Amino acid sequence: MTLPLVIYNTNLAVCYFPNLSPNQTALNLAHAIAKRLSTELEKVHLTVKGRPLRSVHLNNDNRYKFAFLQISPTSDTVVTTTATQQSLDWDHYHTLLSNCVNTISLDPVYDTAK
Secondary structure, eight states, X not given: OOOOEXXXXXXXXXXXXXXXXXXXXXXXXXXXXXXXXXXXXGGGTEEEEEEEOOOTTSOTTTGGGEEEEEEEEOTTOOTTOOHHXXXXXXXXXXXXXXXXXXXXXXXXXXXXXX
């Protein structure tokens, strides 16, 4: 079994799930991850959305294996958040992202080996 790969930089994360079959999509998994993360990240005023990854460099044979997560501040976020607090928020997010991807990839409901 090949593990999922997630590459992130502050507010974007590209997800690659190599074991998906054509009847599954990384976007479905990204939505599940986003739902879990959004629940957790309410505490740090961030929301997460799963989006399809579109690129001319992806062919139709593996396009469904990629998705990306977009993270943004909630509308009620106080503008005066310090840089230190923002850094802590992103660190918290990155830890949660890793945990969510691992949990989702092991969940039989989202079994990527089917």
